[in-house]
Amino acid sequence: EDQVTQSPEALRLQEGESSSLNCSYTVSGLRGLFWYRQDPGKGPEFLFTLYSAGEEKEKERLKATLTKKESFLHITAPKPEDSATYLCAVQAYGGSQGNLIFGKGTKLSVKP
């Protein structure tokens, strides 16, 4: 069964304290891995798409990496405005079209 596990469930950081969020996945064949940011009461905001092991993408203080079993979202020198829930989702080959399997997310809090 295709599955996505994110850790930790919650992460508290001081402003400027860099860290990483983990997304472990089990799929029959990975078509794509997606990172989203979700603020309370809002829809997910697209961050990155990764397709193959070794791929890396960056955007401001965020960097996403991908291996054959997991993905990391690295946050460098975070600011309070980076506080949100970060969602990881995978799309597998052979699944119903466009079906994204989401993890439960990591709730990040950055204190000034």
Added chain:
Amino acid sequence: GAVVSQHPSWVICKSGTSVKIECRSLDFQATTMFWYRQFPKQSLMLMATSNEGSKATYEQGVEKDKFLINHASLTLSTLTVTSAHPEDSSFYICSARPDAASTDTQYFGPGTRLTVL
């Protein structure tokens, strides 16, 4: 670019009534749109895939007669919750996949909070 809107952002209705939620892709065309449901502190669960010009595909356990989906154009999909009951109260989020894009990335709307009294 890649903006998706939803209307309304929140709605309160009485038990037994029907509620329609609109999902629009504002700056791109989308043959395929998706409807998700999210309960508090839970992740998103796909309810159905909406295809312009054809019937929606529902995930296992989702009642197609209760959650009616109409994908009337390449920029509009609607979800109607029929005969709503308190257990239907949830956060409903749509997404759309641009036809012109070379990736499978889905872009999400801001969500609609439904409360059934």
